[in-house]
Amino acid sequence: MNAVHHHDHDQGAKLSRNQSQILSCLRKAGEPLSAYTILDRVRVSGISHPPTVYRALNELMQKGMVHRLQTRSAFIACGHGACDGKFAFAICRQCQKVVEIPLSDEDQTALLAFSPEEIDAEQVTLELAGVCQQCRPRAAV
Amino acid sequence: MNAVHHHDHDQGAKLSRNQSQILSCLRKAGEPLSAYTILDRVRVSGISHPPTVYRALNELMQKGMVHRLQTRSAFIACGHGACDGKFAFAICRQCQKVVEIPLSDEDQTALLAFSPEEIDAEQVTLELAGVCQQCRPRAAV
DNA sequence: CTCCTCTTGTTATGTTATATCATCGCCTAT
DNA sequence: ATAGGCGATGATATAACATAACAAGAGGAG
Known part of the structure; x- marks a missing residue:
């Protein structure tokens, strides 16, 4: 070793x-x-x-x-240490905070299903951008 | 003008x-x-x-x-000319062929729903990679 | 004509990523 | 022990991707 x-x-x-x-x-x-x-x-x-x-x-x-x-x-x-999971990510545009979103087998299947027959998709890249709670401008509270 | x-x-x-x-x-x-x-x-x-x-x-x-x-x-x-639609993409790893996948409002909502409450996601980036029919190794034909 | 604005040109540089080859340290078989 | 193999690392150079900042043109409005 x-x-x-x-x-x-x-x-x-x-x-x-x-x-x-x-x-x-x-x-x-x-x-x-x-x-x-x-x-x-x-x-x-x-x-x-x-x-x-x-x-x-x-x-x-x-x-x-x-x-x-x-x-x-x-x-x-990876927030999960060593793991063979697949993830999507949600990212705050302002503070760069990232949340790892574990994708279940069903999730992955659902996402791969977006692909047309024409292409046999195997790999998903899903990233969501937005604003997190801390960075969100508070309207009425 | x-x-x-x-x-x-x-x-x-x-x-x-x-x-x-x-x-x-x-x-x-x-x-x-x-x-x-x-x-x-x-x-x-x-x-x-x-x-x-x-x-x-x-x-x-x-x-x-x-x-x-x-x-x-x-x-x-864009395969649709000027349009304000949102798309996902399926990409062949071998020939680089790209298929544009229009996302309906429902699709987008479903995808944004992957985001935790913590982050108010607004924008989706979804790309799928795989192999297209032409590039796919044919097994039995 | 002159000003304003939109578009384009140009220089320079910043940022992200990889190809390639050299070297080191450790293990093992002889 | 030592030679050879092998995985990890070191180092140089360059490729590939992207933008900041400023200069200059063209055309319309007044």
């Missing part, structure tokens, strides 16, 4: 040094970060080149521990 | 010279193009800088005549 051994909340996954660094950076952040923002924050740990960050992110995404927000070109730690 | 007058199939919208160039480029292509691919193709028409392309694309998107595919960083002409 070539991965670093440690006793974090990594739920059984074996992560390499860089993967751990970058995952914990994302977890600390608690919000989506761009790859280059991650790079800035892990520079102190000795990571200093974009490919290093993208490599780790891709591996973490494969493991289901990180998700990519397509509408933001940003990455966020 | 400051837009170019012409008798294309532009369905009543008044498009500027650059907007027309770029829209017809996208229509000819019939597939999603990156902004820089568009730039290459309209260079012959005298357009030679990225901002010119992005400006026209943004204006065309506002008019609903062009859509952006977030999962591809690409742009495609």
Whole structure:
């Protein structure tokens, strides 16, 4: 085994040094970060080149521990640790807060059903944008 | 009126010279193009800088005549001309073919309903990836 | 003619992502 | 022990995508 051994909340996954660094950076952040923002924050740990960050992110995404927000070109730690679930995302336009929405098998089936016969869809990307409660202008209260 | 007058199939919208160039480029292509691919193709028409392309694309998107595919960083002409509809997209991973999926009000409502109370979602981005009939490996035929 | 405004041109730069090759450290088989 | 394999990492360079900021043209209104 070539991965670093440690006793974090990594739920059984074996992560390499860089993967751990970058995952914990994302977890600390608690919000989506761009790859280059991650790079800035892990520079102190000795990571200093974009490919290093993208490599780790891709591996973490494969493991289901990180998700990519397509509408933001940003990455966020999975709130469920390592899991093979599928998610949609709701994103606040103002504060960037992200809510992970687990998609049940039925949800996925329903979403894939939007596809015409012509294309046999397998993969869903669903992102919702709006304004969260904190950022919402209060009218009458 | 400051837009170019012409008798294309532009369905009543008044498009500027650059907007027309770029829209017809996208229509000819019939597939999603990156902004820089568009730039290459309209260079012959005298357009030679990225901002010119992005400006026209943004204006065309506002008019609903062009859509952006977030999962591809690409742009495609709306198959419905000028319209204020909302769409999902199904995309073939192999040949890049795109099918525009009109979303009814009910569809949109259903999709926005995925959002938790916490976030008041207004905007849907739904893209489905798969393989189209032509590209699909035939098993028994 | 002059001002205003819309459109376009141009330069420069910022941001996101990947291809490619070099190196390191560890394990294992001989 | 040491050579070779292999996964992880380091490093350089560049590709691909996008926008900020300012200059300049063309045409209409007054």
